[in-house]
Amino acid sequence: MIRQLFLLVALLMTAALAEARTNAIQPELVAEGPAPSGGEVELAIVMRTSPGWHGYWLNPGDAGLPMEVQWKLPRGFAARPLRYPVPSRLEISGLMNYVYGRDYALLVRLKVPADAQGIIPIRAAAHWLACTDKICVPEQGQLALDLPVGTGSPGRARFDGWRKALPRPLATPGHFAVDRGLLRVAIPLPESVAVGQPYLYPVSDGVIDYDAKQSFRRAGDTLVAELKARGPLPARFDGVLALGDGDGFAFAALSGQVPEGGKLLGEAGFAAVLAAVLGALAGGVLLNLMPCVFPILALKTLHVARAGESPRAARRDALAYAAGAIAGTGALGLALLAIRAAGTEAGWAFQLQDPRTIMLLLLLAVAIAANLLGLFELPVLGGRLRPGGGFATGALAAFVATPCAGPFLGAALGTALLLPTVGAVMVFAALGLGLALPFVVLAFVPRLVARLPKPGAWMQRLQRFLAIPMAATAVACLWLIERQAGERGLLFALFASAALAICLYFAGRIQRGGGSRAAVALVCAALVVVAAVAWVPAAPAGHPSAPPGAQAWSEGEAERLVAQGHPVLVYFTADWCLTCKANEAAAINRSQVRDLFEKRGVKVLAGDWTSGDPAITRFLEAHGRAGVPYYLWYAPGTQPEELPQLLTPSMLISRARQATR
Numbered sequence: 001m002i003r004q005l006f007l008l009v010a011l012l013m014t015a016a017l018a019e020a021r022t023n024a025i026q027p028e029l030v031a032e033g034p035a036p037s038g039g040e041v042e043l044a045i046v047m048r049t050s051p052g053w054h055g056y057w058l059n060p061g062d063a064g065l066p067m068e069v070q071w072k073l074p075r076g077f078a079a080r081p082l083r084y085p086v087p088s089r090l091e092i093s094g095l096m097n098y099v100y101g102r103d104y105a106l107l108v109r110l111k112v113p114a115d116a117q118g119i120i121p122i123r124a125a126a127h128w129l130a131c132t133d134k135i136c137v138p139e140q141g142q143l144a145l146d147l148p149v150g151t152g153s154p155g156r157a158r159f160d161g162w163r164k165a166l167p168r169p170l171a172t173p174g175h176f177a178v179d180r181g182l183l184r185v186a187i188p189l190p191e192s193v194a195v196g197q198p199y200l201y202p203v204s205d206g207v208i209d210y211d212a213k214q215s216f217r218r219a220g221d222t223l224v225a226e227l228k229a230r231g232p233l234p235a236r237f238d239g240v241l242a243l244g245d246g247d248g249f250a251f252a253a254l255s256g257q258v259p260e261g262g263k264l265l266g267e268a269g270f271a272a273v274l275a276a277v278l279g280a281l282a283g284g285v286l287l288n289l290m291p292c293v294f295p296i297l298a299l300k301t302l303h304v305a306r307a308g309e310s311p312r313a314a315r316r317d318a319l320a321y322a323a324g325a326i327a328g329t330g331a332l333g334l335a336l337l338a339i340r341a342a343g344t345e346a347g348w349a350f351q352l353q354d355p356r357t358i359m360l361l362l363l364l365a366v367a368i369a370a371n372l373l374g375l376f377e378l379p380v381l382g383g384r385l386r387p388g389g390g391f392a393t394g395a396l397a398a399f400v401a402t403p404c405a406g407p408f409l410g411a412a413l414g415t416a417l418l419l420p421t422v423g424a425v426m427v428f429a430a431l432g433l434g435l436a437l438p439f440v441v442l443a444f445v446p447r448l449v450a451r452l453p454k455p456g457a458w459m460q461r462l463q464r465f466l467a468i469p470m471a472a473t474a475v476a477c478l479w480l481i482e483r484q485a486g487e488r489g490l491l492f493a494l495f496a497s498a499a500l501a502i503c504l505y506f507a508g509r510i511q512r513g514g515g516s517r518a519a520v521a522l523v524c525a526a527l528v529v530v531a532a533v534a535w536v537p538a539a540p541a542g543h544p545s546a547p548p549g550a551q552a553w554s555e556g557e558a559e560r561l562v563a564q565g566h567p568v569l570v571y572f573t574a575d576w577c578l579t580c581k582a583n584e585a586a587a588i589n590r591s592q593v594r595d596l597f598e599k600r601g602v603k604v605l606a607g608d609w610t611s612g613d614p615a616i617t618r619f620l621e622a623h624g625r626a627g628v629p630y631y632l633w634y635a636p637g638t639q640p641e642e643l644p645q646l647l648t649p650s651m652l653i654s655r656a657r658q659a660t661r
Contacts, residue, residue, distance in 0.1 A: 024053040024130040029122065029143040031110075032159045034150045038114035044162055045069070045082075045106045045126065045143065052132050054099040057087035059203055061210045062095035064136075065129040067106065069143070072123040076113030079124075083107045085165035086240060086248035087201060092133050096210035098201055099131075105162040112149065120147045164556055167240045167248035175256030176237045183208055183229040186258040187241055187251050190221050192639075195265060197244030198223070204238055206231040219262030246618050273423045277430040284329075284434020287401045290578060293435070295372060295466040296397045311446055317390040318436075318443030324394025326432035332398070333428025336626075337421060352576040353612040355485040359493060359536045361400060362477035363529045365470050366497050367504060372467035374460075375501070376508030376522075398432055400473075476578075481536070483575050483610065489536055496532035500525055547573065549589060553607035555619065558634055561603045567659035568634040569597075569652065572607040572616055579645060580629040587647035593656075600656050635659040 025047050032042040045067075047055055056064040071079045084106055087098040110122070124143040129136055172188040185200065198216045202208055212228035223241070235255070242248040287293055352358065370376060442448050474497070482490040507521035551557065553570060561568050571588065573580040587593065588604070597604065607616045609628050620630055631643035633655050643651060 023139045023141060024050045024137060025055050025128065025139060027126055027128075027141050027143060029124065029145045031122075031145060031147055032156065034148045035110065035112040035116065035120065036151065037112060037116050037149055040109045040111050041147070042159055043079075043108050043110050043122070043145070044159065045108070046103070047100070047105065047128075048103050049100065049130075053130050054090060054097075054101045054132075055104070055128055055130060057098040057100070057201065058082075058084045059098060059201065059205050060129075061089075061098040063092075064097050064099070064131065065138075067126060067128040069127075070125045072125070073110075074116075074120055076116065077120070077122075078111040080109040080111070083166055085162070086167050086242050086246060089199070090133075091211065094211060098210075104165070107159075107162060107166065110147075116149045118149060120149060121145075122147050160556070165246065167242075167250040170249050170251040174251050174253035175258055176233070176253045177255065177258045178229055178233065181229055183227045183233070183237075184258045185225045185227065185237065185239070185253050186219075186256075187223045187225065187249070187253070188221065189223040189241070189249065191218065193243075195223065195243055198225070198265065199242045199244070200225045200227060201240040201242060201248075202227075202237070203240070204234050207233060207237065216265045217262035218265055219259040222259055222262075224258060224262055244618070246615070273426065276423075276427045280427045280430040281434040281437070284325075284431040285437050287435055288438055290401060293397055293401045295368065295470050296393065296400070298462070298466055311443075314443045318440045320390030321394040321397075322433060322436035322440050324391035324396075325398045325436040326394075326429045327391075328395040328398025329428050329432035329435070330425060333425060333431075337424060352574070353610065355481055355489060355536050356533050358477055358480045358484060358576065359496070359533050360529070362474055362481065362493055363496065363500055363532060364396070364400060365474035365477060366500055367525070369467045369470040369474060370501060370504045370508075372463050372470060374464070374508070376504045377511055394432075394436055397435055401435060480576050485536060492532070492536060496528060500528045500532075503528060547584065547606050547608065549594065550604040550606035553605040553616070555615075558605055561605075562634045562636055565601075565636050567600070567602045567636070567656060568605060569602060570605045570607070570632040570634065570640075572609055572620065572628045572630040574609040574628050576610065577628050583629060583631075583645075583647040587649050587652060590649050593649050593652050596653055596656050600659070602656050602659070633659075 028046045028048065030044050030046060032044070035041040049055060056066055058066050060066055067082065069079075069082065073079065085100070085104055087100060090097045090099045090101070122143075122145040125140070126143055127138065127140045130139050131137070170188060174185060174187045176183060176185045178184070189195070195216070195218070198214075200214060207230065209228040209230045215226045217224040217226070225241070233255075237253045238251070239253070240248050240250050352361075478490060478493055478497075481493045485492075503521050503525035507525065510521060550571075553572070558568050558570055569588070571580075571583075573584065575581075596602070607613065607619070609616045609620075620626065620628070629645055631645070631647065633641040633643055635641070635655070636659070641655075
């Protein structure tokens with residue numbers, strides 16, 4: 001009933017518009033190659049979707065309509081049913097829709113008679129529904145293809161990509177049963193098959209409540225889905241099991257016995273939450289060793305040593321610093337969860353995929369380096385211990401630490417994305433607490449403060465020395481801007497950095513002279529920052545799809561190389577990831593490693609996540625990771641091995657030798 005009302009409203013609202021507008025989804029009929037006489041040829045209806053619009057799956061869910069095609073074929077030709085790729089979900093106003101929000105292809109096998117010859121005209125009339133989140137338009141188009149009969153080279157690469165998007169059929173039938181309003185479906189799926197974030201798309205319409213929560217249990221080689229039943233059950237229940245990474249399996253289930261018990265997948269048990277929290281806590285502590293964070297921690301420690309404040313004031317400042325760090329990582333985590341909830345593929349450090357964020361990091365690094373060099377006094381880092389300054393410093397440390405994903409953080413943040421919101425926020429907050437923990441321990445253990453060297457000239461020399469890693473951070477940010485925004489962005493960043501440094505220099509002169517106009521220079525510096533962030537190009541410029549010495553990653557390419565007998569190293573990296581670049585320099589790109597790889601036939605595939613490739617995001621998420629770096633070693637005849645986040649040459653050399661014995 002809902003679907004009929006939905007279509008009626010769409011027709012009444014958009015009938016006039018549909019006559020005058022260009023289709024939001026443009027179809028094109030293409031063939032894989034010439035049609036063999038007496039055989040079959042694969043056709044594809046390629047649906048090119050305008051931004052903001054979506055089309056519908058075979059079962060559109062609560063609202064929408066599937067595509068209808070009326071073929072006009074010469075005698076003897078026959079078109080088999082349309083085959084749809086795995087869809088995605090879109091919830092609007094409480095209605096769950098099964099849609100395609102980007103270009104997609106429907107595949108169909110065309111049977112060719114034995115006496116076919118020459119050029120065959122293939123024609124069809126197609127009708128579909130194109131929607132945004134506010135409006136729907138019934139669309140139609142004529143499909144035309146002049147298909148040659150004979151032999152020739154097929155366009156297999158493009159069709160292989162479309163076939164990969166189709167759900168793979170399961171040969172063994174499953175079973176289903178209804179128990180107290182729940183439709184329980186047993187799907188035969190070997191335990192060795194990794195299941196990321198499963199979701200069951202029912203082919204049969206009206207059988208389940210589409211918007212209700214789905215739960216899954218693993219019982220050996222059977223995956224049991226529990227769905228809220230809604231309508232009468234058919235004799236056979238067909239569906240598609242999506243695994244959360246664009247992959248899926250098509251299955252058919254008959255009425256029968258469904259196993260009880262099993263392990264609940266995705267269950268946020270206490271042990272899982274605790275492990276993720278402890279991992280984030282340890283990872284946050286280690287982030288203090290990064291070159292962009294360590295100077296901030298060291299500077300705060302110096303101020304405690306020389307401030308002469310009471311222990312109570314030091315503890316109050318440390319708690320404010322911890323609150324700022326927790327608020328910073330928590331805010332970034334909540335923003336990430338909100339972006340993912342809106343349907344966008346995103347992972348940890350998502351904000352660094354925008355050149356504007358890199359510009360802000362650059363100017364912060366310039367300002368902190370100028371402060372460490374004594375050009376001016378940064379209020380939140382210097383002066384008396386005030387809670388406001390401590391909070392701001394903690395938030396600043398959390399922000400500049402996001403390019404790093406060291407030990408413990410990969411698994412912890414990946415788990416956070418699978419937890420309910422409360423559990424995820426706990427993990428992100430633990431990251432901030434770990435970041436602040438060394439300073440908190442220092443402030444709350446007076447004996448540690450007493451062990452600090454007495455104030456003296458050495459402090460000023462150390463402060464100047466700490467400017468070196470911050471200056472290196474600024475140089476790294478300039479390189480990132482050039483990679484993301486091109487030479488024009490680099491020149492703009494250099495100009496903005498120089499303008500900021502000049503403003504801060506004059507602010508420092510006024511501060512040292514005891515003048516009252518330092519605030520004017522600091523306001524000018526703030527305006528430089530705001531203008532630079534606002535005007536830097538927002539869209540990243542193109543950059544190489546793979547780092548030097550590696551092929552561009554795709555899941556299919558990795559499987560193909562392993563099938564040919566090659567060991568494969570797969571790594572995911574980003575230009576802004578410090579840990580990634582350190583591993584590449586220290587291990588992956590070492591000459592002895594590369595020489596051995598070439599000698600033993602080891603292939604290297606790299607996925608560049610600098611600008612947030614959605615395919616990489618889905619792959620990382622399916623393997624329980626929220627960001628980079630991530631390393632996998634594939635050896636023929638074995639399951640992929642997950643490598644540590646800190647690599648050494650010996651790890652890679654030993655695996656290359658073992659895999660080729």
